[in-house]
Amino acid sequence: QAHRQYSLDSFEIGRKLGKGKFGKVYCARDKATGYVCALKVMEKKELIHFKVEKQFRREIEIQSNLRHPNILRLYGHFHDSSRVFLILEYAGQGEMFKVLRKKGRFNDILASQYICQIASALSYLHKKHIIHRDLKPENLLIGLDGEVKLSDFGWSVHTPSSRRTTMCGTLDYLPPEMVEAKDHDYKVDLWALGVLTYEFLVGNPPFEEPAHKATYKRISKVDLKIPPFVSVEAADLIRRLLQHQPERRYPLDQIPDHPWIVKNRPLWPSSSGGQRRSS
């Protein structure tokens, strides 16, 4: 099954779900299994024009090997003379970005469940030496039961741990800051998780400014203003993630036990299993 050869003829094409960055997305049904999926169609000439073939191949290589309830599955891919097709998991409630814009902002219960699920997905990726590097509402989808699905691995990378092993002869001579610098890479996702937590609760990202330069200045100074309506517990987690020094950022594995998450956890995990705790 995993190595089935797919073609456009393998699918009944349903409604167009929307336009992604580089292509269109359709709901589709696999004729052989009756399984509903999402078919992402991209023009080869567009991928060449935007010089994203390498990033695109990396997205396929990375996402195909991932198995986690909060990471969108990539089941396979195929191409014809002019187009490339990704066979992706269908997430019933669509883009987080659109839901957030429509709702304005999320309450503590919804935001904390989303953040806990995203932390679980990031922890899974980091254990596989993968950094997402592009965490934002546009790259999140929501499943039928309201569970979050990390998608769009175009920018994620395998940390250079493999390069480290090939350098292993010389690793012994690397100074601490060089070796630690590798770990800094993971911690870019922790910062992004802090920005995302803020944006879910406030409705806009924390350092947003009309001019890029001004945004850059506010980020580098961590010029963070948390509005009074944000709960004390949420503000605490946001501050612990938005730390200038990467090594001071709150570890992912401690997030399920943070007061903001614990306080807002549903008494019984939802049918989708949510963030079931190991008893």
Ligand SMILES: COc1ccc(/C=N/Nc2[nH]nc(C)c2C(=O)Nc2cccc(NC(C)=O)c2)cc1
């Ligand atoms: C217009 O209202 C919608 C409501 C739900 C959807 C569901 N999309 N679900 C998906 N599952 N797997 C993938 C990949 C997608 C997907 O890319 N959806 C998508 C793509 C571009 C735009 C939108 N638009 C919205 C509103 O979600 C959705 C799509 C559209």
